[in-house]
Amino acid sequence: MRRGIAPVLGSTIRAAEFVRSARIKPLSVSPSRSSFQRRVAGRRIEGLGRAGKRVVIELAGGDRIVFEPRMTGLVLLAAPPSEEHLRLRLTLAGRAKPSELLFWDRRGLGTLSLLDPAEFARRLGPDTLGPDALELDPALLEARLGASKRPIKVALLDQRKLAGVGNIYAAECLHVARIHPIRPCASLKPAEWRRLHAALEDVLGEAIRYEGSTLNDGTYRNALNVEGGYQSCHRVYGREGGACSRCRGRGRVERIVLGQRATFFCGRCQR
DNA sequence: CGTTCAACCTGGGCGC
DNA sequence: TGCGCCCAGGTTGAAC
Numbered sequence: 001m002r003r004g005i006a007p008v009l010g011s012t013i014r015a016a017e018f019v020r021s022a023r024i025k026p027l028s029v030s031p032s033r034s035s036f037q038r039r040v041a042g043r044r045i046e047g048l049g050r051a052g053k054r055v056v057i058e059l060a061g062g063d064r065i066v067f068e069p070r071m072t073g074l075v076l077l078a079a080p081p082s083e084e085h086l087r088l089r090l091t092l093a094g095r096a097k098p099s100e101l102l103f104w105d106r107r108g109l110g111t112l113s114l115l116d117p118a119e120f121a122r123r124l125g126p127d128t129l130g131p132d133a134l135e136l137d138p139a140l141l142e143a144r145l146g147a148s149k150r151p152i153k154v155a156l157l158d159q160r161k162l163a164g165v166g167n168i169y170a171a172e173c174l175h176v177a178r179i180h181p182i183r184p185c186a187s188l189k190p191a192e193w194r195r196l197h198a199a200l201e202d203v204l205g206e207a208i209r210y211e212g213s214t215l216n217d218g219t220y221r222n223a224l225n226v227e228g229g230y231q232s233c234h235r236v237y238g239r240e241g242g243a244c245s246r247c248r249g250r251g252r253v254e255r256i257v258l259g260q261r262a263t264f265f266c267g268r269c270q271r
Numbered sequence: 272c273g274t275t276c277a278a279c280c281t282g283g284g285c286g287c
Numbered sequence: 288t289g290c291g292c293c294c295a296g297g298t299t300g301a302a303c
Contacts, residue, residue, distance in 0.1 A: 053296085069296090069297090070296085070297045070298070071296065071297055072295085109297065109298080111298090157297090166296045166297075167296060167297080169296080213296065214296095217295065219296085261297090262294085
């Protein structure tokens with residue numbers, strides 16, 4: 001998402017418009033819609049970043065816009081999948097640049113905030129967000145998760161321990177690392193932490209190159225409203241009952257619920 | 272401290 | 288066709 005909106009770097013925000021449609025609940029904005037509009041108008045976009053699963057727009061003066069897409073939110077430079085679920089339009093100034101940046105969200109669980117540097121450090125600091133999943137080494141991964149008795153799958157999704165891993169990629173990484181999702185973190189051996197670290201890098205890196213996973217509901221799109229491609233690479237996620245690709249049919253993909261989330265794995269090659 | 276669970280929303284897919 | 292149910296890339300806060 002962050003890379004997709006790279007073209008807006010250097011543009012100036014003319015105005016923020018909260019788009020509302022009947023029947024659809026309005027976007028949740030912090031601290032308030034009016035102060036958001038007042039504080040972003042006329043500001044230049046000086047940086048684009050990411051904090052775990054959030055997209056961050058750094059403005060001149062130090063304020064940061066934080067998009068939290070949750071399940072169905074999209075940050076777009078192109079026309080959205082539907083007009084009805086469009087939530088925010090940032091009108092941009094600057095030649096040969098996109099003229100607007102949109103936030104679209106079908107379910108409406110996503111949030112938008114504008115944070116000054118102190119608020120940003122407090123709200124998205126180390127107390128709420130662990131080290132990024134792409135900036136680890138095996139020792140740090142074990143140090144963050146290793147003492148816990150929780151199932152490794154549940155711990156991988158805990159953003160305070162490790163930032164950036166969601167439900168699909170937790171399942172995929174554990175399959176690649178051949179680790180059963182229910183295993184207590186504390187039971188993992190050094191070789192398994194190394195495999196899990198490698199799997200995080202490989203799976204997340206590949207998923208980024210494929211621009212994400214567009215599931216059957218078709219929701220996820222990149223900034224140009226184009227579907228991702230990584231869903232065709234999924235080894236276990238959403239493949240309940242299918243043959244495990246590593247076992248060549250000797251193992252079947254199983255689905256259980258762990259920490260209230262669907263969890264897919266091969267019971268034969270994940271131990 | 273850790274686990275569990277409801278809640279926040281909308282819509283797609285399925286069985287009947 | 289309509290209805291009820293289950294499901295969904297997530298996070299928070301209350302209750303145990």
